[in-house]
Amino acid sequence: MSEPLRLSVLDLVPVRVGQNSADAIAASLALAQSADRLGYTRYWFAEHHNMPSVASTTPPVLIALAAGRTERISLGSGGVMLPNHSPFVIAEQFAALEAAAPGRIDLGIGRAPGSDPVISALLRSSGHTSDVDTFPQHVHDVLALMDADGASLSLRGAASYTVKATPAASSVPEVWLLGSSDYSAQLAAATGLPYVFAHHFSGEGTLNALKLYRDGYQPSARHPEPRTLITVNTVVADSREEAEALALPQLQQMARLRTGAPMLMTPTVEQALATTMTPAQDEMVEIMRSKWIIDGPGAAAGRIGDLASRYGADEVMVVPGAGGREADAIDRFPARERTLDLLASQILTPTPTPA
Numbered sequence: 001m002s003e004p005l006r007l008s009v010l011d012l013v014p015v016r017v018g019q020n021s022a023d024a025i026a027a028s029l030a031l032a033q034s035a036d037r038l039g040y041t042r043y044w045f046a047e048h049h050n051m052p053s054v055a056s057t058t059p060p061v062l063i064a065l066a067a068g069r070t071e072r073i074s075l076g077s078g079g080v081m082l083p084n085h086s087p088f089v090i091a092e093q094f095a096a097l098e099a100a101a102p103g104r105i106d107l108g109i110g111r112a113p114g115s116d117p118v119i120s121a122l123l124r125s126s127g128h129t130s131d132v133d134t135f136p137q138h139v140h141d142v143l144a145l146m147d148a149d150g151a152s153l154s155l156r157g158a159a160s161y162t163v164k165a166t167p168a169a170s171s172v173p174e175v176w177l178l179g180s181s182d183y184s185a186q187l188a189a190a191t192g193l194p195y196v197f198a199h200h201f202s203g204e205g206t207l208n209a210l211k212l213y214r215d216g217y218q219p220s221a222r223h224p225e226p227r228t229l230i231t232v233n234t235v236v237a238d239s240r241e242e243a244e245a246l247a248l249p250q251l252q253q254m255a256r257l258r259t260g261a262p263m264l265m266t267p268t269v270e271q272a273l274a275t276t277m278t279p280a281q282d283e284m285v286e287i288m289r290s291k292w293i294i295d296g297p298g299a300a301a302g303r304i305g306d307l308a309s310r311y312g313a314d315e316v317m318v319v320p321g322a323g324g325r326e327a328d329a330i331d332r333f334p335a336r337e338r339t340l341d342l343l344a345s346q347i348l349t350p351t352p353t354p355a
Helices: 023-040 058-066 087-101 115-125 132-146 182-191 206-215 239-260 270-274 279-291 297-311 334-348
Strands: 008-010 042-045 073-083 106-109 149-154 158-163 174-177 194-199 227-235 291-297 317-321
Touching: 008 023, 008 334, 023 042, 023 182, 042 058, 042 106, 042 317, 058 073, 058 087, 073 174, 087 106, 087 132, 106 132, 115 297, 132 149, 132 174, 132 182, 174 182, 182 194, 182 206, 194 206, 206 227, 206 270, 206 297, 227 239, 227 297, 239 270, 239 279, 239 291, 291 297, 297 317, 317 334
Parallel strands: 008 042, 008 317, 042 073, 073 106, 106 174, 174 194, 194 227, 227 291, 227 317
Antiparallel strands: 149 158
16 A cells, blocks of 8 residues: 655745735744644745845744744755855754754755855855855765764874764754756765755656656665655645636746846735736746646645656645735735645545545
């Protein structure tokens, strides 16, 4: 008998018109509490910088806040963009999180910059040499530094120097490699790490990347078998019509981003419905709409199950993309919470067996 499908959540901490950063973070923490209560497996925060509609700038801080408000769900980064940071700092941060919430911390590592070249330069202005060319080595560095035994470095004039991310680790975070390309799939396979394919980016290349990962997988001590997770943009409501309306603000935002238009705070549902987009943006909205899961509860659950079966995924991570209405509480995102509720009722809540 096959295991039940596991569901998780990826959160960019969206900021809609009328909210400030504090409101957006409060809304996401409430969503994390819902995911914890409903039985989702993990809740991850993305890393993005200098975007007017996204407040997920610092995954470790958001993970720490969520850890204090949840009980059982795994919390992590989806992901930390390693070229922006010193591997030692990331190892220290996540080792501390693991010490505070043992067995509940995931470190998802990505290679993309997460912003534009100016912000990337600011992130690296302290002078460290992280860049995409040294990404594989820095992944290995993080793994070694977080190990309970630490890492041994060879230094000029000394035989070795032991470095530990935390003085006395009793457990280590679960490390995942994130990507949307063949490169990331092959690196995850060679390193013996679980692999997350960012299917929500474009919905393209998923089959080939996962095949490369599985075919080339090199078993590791912690992960003797390959593990795969795919992400998908998802809006679920009581009816398909309502889901379509709720998806429109984020679809319009992504169309603006992909056509080079200025980025603004995410509009409300009412504002989105009243907005006229350019023909190119309308076309982009329709392309993305066909690749998102936007539906009523039963149909959405079926499509998620089909997606997992098609790609042989061990887990599906939904990116809840529902917008907010003008009457919503400023520090909550009720439609995002409703997406998680409806999916959990269909997938995570066992159906009673007839007597």
